[in-house]
Amino acid sequence: MVTYIIRRLLYSIPVLFVSSFLIFTFVATTTDPLEAAKMQPNVNKAAIALVQKENHLDKPIIERYGYWVQDAFTHDFGKTILGSRPILPDMLNRLKVTLQLIIAAEVLTLLLAIAVGVYSAVRQYSIFDYSMTTLSFLGLAIPVFWLGLILQIIFVNIFNKWGVRIFYTSGLDNVDPGTGLHFLIQRIQHLVLPVFTLATISIAGYSRFMRASMLEVINADYIRTARAKGLIERRVVLKHAFRNALIPLMTLAAIDFGTLFGGTVITETVYGLPGMGRYFIDALSGGETYVIMAWLMVTSVMVVFFNLVADVVLGFLDPRIRLD
Amino acid sequence: MTEVSRPPEPGSPDAPLVDLDGTLYASGSQVRTMPGAPTDLAPELTDSALAHESGLELKARSQWAYARSRFFRHRLAMGSLVVLIAVLLCGAFAGHIASYSYDAIDLNNINAGPTTTAHHYFGTDQLGRDYFSRVLYGIRTSARVAFFVSILSTILGTLVGSFAGYFGGWLDNLLMRFTDLILTLPPLAVLLVAAARLGNGTINLGLFHLGQEYRVALILALLFWTGIARVVRGLFLSLREKEYVEAAKASGSGDVRIIFRHMLPNSMGPIIVNMTLVTAGAILTESALSFLGFGIKPPTAALGNLIAQGETQMQTQWWLVVFPGLTIVIIVMCINFIGDGLRDALDPTQRRIRA
Numbered sequence: 001m002v003t004y005i006i007r008r009l010l011y012s013i014p015v016l017f018v019s020s021f022l023i024f025t026f027v028a029t030t031t032d033p034l035e036a037a038k039m040q041p042n043v044n045k046a047a048i049a050l051v052q053k054e055n056h057l058d059k060p061i062i063e064r065y066g067y068w069v070q071d072a073f074t075h076d077f078g079k080t081i082l083g084s085r086p087i088l089p090d091m092l093n094r095l096k097v098t099l100q101l102i103i104a105a106e107v108l109t110l111l112l113a114i115a116v117g118v119y120s121a122v123r124q125y126s127i128f129d130y131s132m133t134t135l136s137f138l139g140l141a142i143p144v145f146w147l148g149l150i151l152q153i154i155f156v157n158i159f160n161k162w163g164v165r166i167f168y169t170s171g172l173d174n175v176d177p178g179t180g181l182h183f184l185i186q187r188i189q190h191l192v193l194p195v196f197t198l199a200t201i202s203i204a205g206y207s208r209f210m211r212a213s214m215l216e217v218i219n220a221d222y223i224r225t226a227r228a229k230g231l232i233e234r235r236v237v238l239k240h241a242f243r244n245a246l247i248p249l250m251t252l253a254a255i256d257f258g259t260l261f262g263g264t265v266i267t268e269t270v271y272g273l274p275g276m277g278r279y280f281i282d283a284l285s286g287g288e289t290y291v292i293m294a295w296l297m298v299t300s301v302m303v304v305f306f307n308l309v310a311d312v313v314l315g316f317l318d319p320r321i322r323l324d
Numbered sequence: 325m326t327e328v329s330r331p332p333e334p335g336s337p338d339a340p341l342v343d344l345d346g347t348l349y350a351s352g353s354q355v356r357t358m359p360g361a362p363t364d365l366a367p368e369l370t371d372s373a374l375a376h377e378s379g380l381e382l383k384a385r386s387q388w389a390y391a392r393s394r395f396f397r398h399r400l401a402m403g404s405l406v407v408l409i410a411v412l413l414c415g416a417f418a419g420h421i422a423s424y425s426y427d428a429i430d431l432n433n434i435n436a437g438p439t440t441t442a443h444h445y446f447g448t449d450q451l452g453r454d455y456f457s458r459v460l461y462g463i464r465t466s467a468r469v470a471f472f473v474s475i476l477s478t479i480l481g482t483l484v485g486s487f488a489g490y491f492g493g494w495l496d497n498l499l500m501r502f503t504d505l506i507l508t509l510p511p512l513a514v515l516l517v518a519a520a521r522l523g524n525g526t527i528n529l530g531l532f533h534l535g536q537e538y539r540v541a542l543i544l545a546l547l548f549w550t551g552i553a554r555v556v557r558g559l560f561l562s563l564r565e566k567e568y569v570e571a572a573k574a575s576g577s578g579d580v581r582i583i584f585r586h587m588l589p590n591s592m593g594p595i596i597v598n599m600t601l602v603t604a605g606a607i608l609t610e611s612a613l614s615f616l617g618f619g620i621k622p623p624t625a626a627l628g629n630l631i632a633q634g635e636t637q638m639q640t641q642w643w644l645v646v647f648p649g650l651t652i653v654i655i656v657m658c659i660n661f662i663g664d665g666l667r668d669a670l671d672p673t674q675r676r677i678r679a
Contacts, residue, residue: 150646
């Protein structure tokens with residue numbers, strides 16, 4: 001197991017290097033942080049040249065990549081070109097916000113999807129099963145940003161009409177967030193809608209997935225044996241079928257969790273949350289090459305890492321799979 | 325997300341014994357015999373003569389005919405197909421159906437809710453632009469993008485996947501590592517970088533002057549082919565070992581001929597199903613890009629940027645956001661249902677066909 005993990009980690013290093021070089025070439029040739037400044041007639045040409053020189057913008061791509069790798073390892077991804085803000089500390093602050101969002105969304109998704117999936121499989125072709133199938137098709141067809149906007153319309157209008165603040169529709173905290181329990185409550189009020197928005201599509205997909213894997217297990221021979229032994233249905237479903245049917249979903253969830261670090265751009269934009277997604281959009285608008293690079297690298301590492309986690313978890317849960 | 329394939333619909337007892345594609349097995353008579361089945365007619369008649377005499381027609385049915393009739397019997401998929409075609413036709417003939425142009429200003433009816441007055445069925449914005457007309461034009465733009473993306477990414481993905489799967493070895497390794505690499509990147513982020521920076525204009529190919537929707541579609545397609553490539557590679561890996569491929573090789577067929585004439589036709593089912601997934605994904609992603617301001621930009625109407633433009637006043641003028649969004653939901657849902665029906669219809673292990 002340990003050798004397997006080490007080998008996988010070693011294998012991912014060249015992959016990340018190649019991908020970082022390709023992304024760097026692409027991003028560096030297509031972004032220019034000084035684009036706006038160059039258009040301004042009253043900005044000193046010499047000042048622009050100085051900034052270019054300081055950030056190695058005047059060097060060939062391959063040399064810039066070398067500087068970037070150096071910065072990434074020794075200076076926490078360096079500093080922004082305009083404003084000279086350190087990149088990694090800024091990004092870690094944003095990551096905290098995104099983590100709250102995605103952990104909550106993942107927990108909500110798993111709980112609901114497992115419950116719906118298992119019940120749909122056990123009562124296959126029931127009214128519940130059909131309505132959940134329809135709902136999940138609907139869920140998969142709704143654009144994330146639109147769902148966010150619709151929820152905002154509903155809750156803002158509830159507030160405007162009756163003066164009841166159920167959930168906040170934008171931002172992470174109140175202007176005066178308070179302390180202790182007050183802080184916690186207002187934070188939850190802010191996060192409920194983004195979490196729900198983020199979770200909806202996953203719930204739709206996961207519940208279908210859970211239903212499928214549950215159906216596959218329920219028709220297996222050992223379940224028939226368990227029934228033949230005279231076990232009560234509840235025990236057959238929960239103790240024998242459910243635990244095995246859970247394994248594929250856990251793998252999928254682990255892989256998806258890795259993609260979520262870079263997958264909250266839309267939700268954060270709609271709800272104005274200062275997380276990773278907003279950080280990326282802001283960097284993109286400002287043409288901050290190195291921020292975009294750092295962001296893409298961190299999110300790619302997360303994807304690679306959670307893919308490994310998924311495989312390791314699968315190796316632990318499924319004794320038929322041997323990792324070596 | 326793996327969808328579950330729907331179980332075969334139980335054939336209703338009153339289903340006709342004729343194929344819905346028009347192949348009549350007992351035309352003009354009440355004869356309900358299979359062609360070639362024993363009948364009490366004169367024994368010296370050959371099968372075809374018998375069929376001719378009794379008005380029966382013998383017709384070999386290909387896999388495609390089976391698939392077609394299975395699809396036509398899938399009620400949800402057929403319903404979705406009808407709705408989707410209707411919606412797309414509305415988009416295609418937007419210029420004839422819409423009462424207004426997408427940028428026409430009607431200052432007598434600004435901020436009007438959905439009403440039949442002056443044909444503002446979906447309401448108007450602060451300039452009095454008719455949202456029904458704008459949605460129709462938006463459908464046209466979004467459909468163009470989705471169509472182009474699905475064609476381009478399917479071709480690209482099929483080529484990569486089939487060559488990787490057929491030849492294996494270093495080519496497979498190279499192509500698949502490249503595919504993995506693209507799959508590691510957060511898709512929306514890459515799209516945003518690409519869309520934000522690859523120029524904002526149109527594509528000029530000398531003779532053809534393509535609008536910005538094709539630029540957006542090209543960017544989407546360059547990311548969307550990976551899924552199809554993986555599916556096709558998987559299929560080819562297993563098809564490569566089949567006897568008929570060996571037979572084709574033994575009879576001296578070249579690699580390209582084997583790939584395109586023998587293996588590809590046998591992989592069409594999953595490719596077509598994946599194409600529907602890509603189309604649905606393209607519509608959703610294009611609308612998200614346009615919403616964020618990096619996709620199709622105004623004044624061209626696309627469903628995503630209509631929602632973005634309505635966002636500023638959505639608290640009071642909800643119709644500016646609700647109707648374009650609902651249109652996206654309907655289109656994507658229809659495509660998904662069709663894909664589901666196709667998945668069932670194109671599965672050759674299902675031979676539940678009457679007659």
